[in-house]
Amino acid sequence: MKLADFDFDLPERLIATRPARPRSSARLLVAEGDAIRDAHVFDLPGILRPGDRLVLNDTRVIPARLTGQRHRDSGQGPVSARIEVTLLEPRADGTWAALLKPLRKMDIGEDIVFSPELSATLEAREDGQGLLRFNLAGEDFDAALAQAGAMPLPPYIAARRPADAQDKDDYQTVWAARSGAVAAPTASLHFDEPLLAALRARGIAFTHVTLHVGAGTFLPVKVEDVTTHRMHAEWGEVSATAAAEIAATRSAGGRVIPVGTTALRLIETAARDTGAIRAWEGETDIFIYPGFEFRVTDALMTNFHLPKSTLMMLVSALMGRERVRRIYDHAIANDYRFFSYGDASLLIPPGA
Structure with a gap:
């Protein structure tokens, strides 16, 4: 498995330097099996099913x-x-x-x-x-x-403009609670209070976990054989309550949908030992690439990622490399905005 397998050409004009306003007005590419359709984040209540559970990372970005x-x-x-x-x-x-x-x-x-x-x-x-x-x-x-301090904007934004006062709100989730991250769980930036209320009314449940995102999330992969790459470690916690909520959703036939790759990596870490979600705390350096066996995750909401990044490998593990290539071709052809302040995708593997 080569690094070039996860490369693609991205027009620079599609790199977002400011988020959509309001947050939930961002575009949402919905990939369900082999089907692709265009929506907006505020459409989520009509896309998800009652009984689904969104897993949210409640880390708080410090002005680092x-x-x-x-x-x-x-x-x-x-x-x-x-x-x-x-x-x-x-x-x-x-x-x-x-x-x-x-x-x-x-x-x-x-x-x-x-x-x-x-x-x-x-x-x-x-x-x-x-x-x-x-x-x-x-x-x-x-x-x-x-x-x-100022917000630690990703390098691809910081190279285009300095952080300002607006970023202290924009680069923080509305449910941020536990300080420690130096990068935001960016898929979560699309949620606002009206959307959360609409999801609750639809019967969608929420579980909060914590993964303090480190600056290593922006480090490039430098090896050609991606299976030899070593991830940076990040501290996280899945509480006993969170583990019980996720397990109950799975038992009831609902789908567990992490919002963002950080929440996904954490819950999959917490299920590594036994194959089932459990309370967990510590540092995780889990590396997810094609061939990975998902034990908790049914679908994923995430932004559009950098070429040749570990996050491209993660979404390819969930959806398959060829399917992800079609998704990204569609996103580029239809002018979706990329990276931390960009648009979102909802990735639902076949059968989920």
């Missing part, structure tokens, strides 16, 4: 992109220079792993000042990352970060 001034004493007086920081994940020792630009010019022990309230010290370097210890913790840290 910071710009500060590094300060040190050169021996001939203080030296100050601009530095850009993207937070990646907190460590057990209280430090944060982060990407620093330029990391190579910084000395261990140097301070970075982001605002009058927020600063950090570089304590170590590790695998091309810096380990930062901030001057604040807990709610004080969260409040200062909210003021000083």
